[in-house]
Amino acid sequence: MKTTEQGLKAEQAVADLLQQNGFELIDKNWKTKVCEIDLVTEKDKTIFFVEVKYRSNLAQGDGFDYITGQKLKQMTFAAEVWKRQYNWGGDYRLMAAAVSGNDCQDIQLIELD
Structure with missing residues (x-):
């Protein structure tokens, strides 16, 4: 499987898991x-911007090793652009998902500060 295809599969696995846990995929x-x-999701009136690393x-x-200071800056910038585009003034959080396994069966999620 190509890297891009595997990445999309990992993103879908994370989206499915989040939806099973009450998040709405935006x-x-x-x-x-x-x-x-x-991924952009919402739960309890909070938007979550999710970076998926397979x-x-x-x-x-693991994928969390690739969430560097530079990546956090990029995520924060992207979140601010999204908020402006959609006129979102509510709460938001950054989240990362580390995915492994051929079938993307191992998923770990953390909120980032």
């Missing part, structure tokens, strides 16, 4: 010319 693969967000080989670290 958007997938939202993009502008300068930024992107993998790793087939954990020898190079």
Whole structure:
């Protein structure tokens, strides 16, 4: 399976898990010319911007190892752009999902500060 296909499969697995846990999926693969967000979800009047990281080989670290300071800045910037575009003035959180396994069966979620 191509990397892009595997990434989309991982994003769908995370979206499914979040929906099973009461999150509403607002958007997938939202993009502008300068930024992107993998998943945008909502729960309890809070928007969650989710970065999904898939790793087939954990020898190079899990997906959370790739959430760097630079990635956090990019996520925050993208969230601000999304909020402006949709005139969202409510609460929001950043979230990361680390996905592994051929069938994307291992999913870990964390909220980012």
